[in-house]
Amino acid sequence: MRLSCEVIRDLLPLYYDKICSKESSSLVEEHLAKCPQCADELQKLKMNLKSPIIPDEKINVMKNISERWKRDKRVSFTKGSMLVSALAAAICFITYNVIGVKVLPDGRLVEPFALIPIGYIFVLVFIISLICNLVFLKKRR
Ligand SMILES: [Zn+2]
Known part of the structure; x- marks a missing residue:
């Protein structure tokens, strides 16, 4: 049986x-010989499948999507860290005021002193996150 090139x-x-029947396969081999x-067409097919040629335009689009995704991830992370640090600082300062400062009868001062530096550390984290967030937002534009 003679088949057309098409x-x-x-x-x-x-x-x-290798998903066609043995009969089709032998017909193709017979024709290729x-x-x-x-036969050239088969070589081209092999070359394209081994190293697919992706146009620069598509590569650039993928790069842009990837960069944007990374930037959005950073912005989201800094927003989350701003929220958590602001909340933690507020909890520290509120707790400090709720517990309060007491002077015992023997003259010792009792206060939850540790909450003050911890609260300020959270304020510092909030400020750093805010600056990072502004920098990332500026880069995005
Ligand atoms: Zn042919």
Whole structure:
């Protein structure tokens, strides 16, 4: 049975993936032995599948999406850290005031002193997060 080049070229991807029947496969091989154009076509198919040629435009689009995603991730992280540090600082200062300062009968001062520096550390984290967030937002534009 003699098949046209067009039919063989339709079968080439199936032949290359080894998913066509044995009969089709032997017909394709028979044709390839006689037809250099179709053999070339199979070579091109192999080359394209080994190293697919991706146009620069698509690569740039993917790079932009990737960069934007990374920036959004950083902005979200700094927003989250701002929120958590502001909340933690507020809790520290409120707790300090709720517990209060007491002077015992023997003259000792009792206060939850540790809450003050911890609260200021959270304020510092909040300020750093705010600055990072502003920097990332500026880069995004
Ligand atoms: Zn052919």
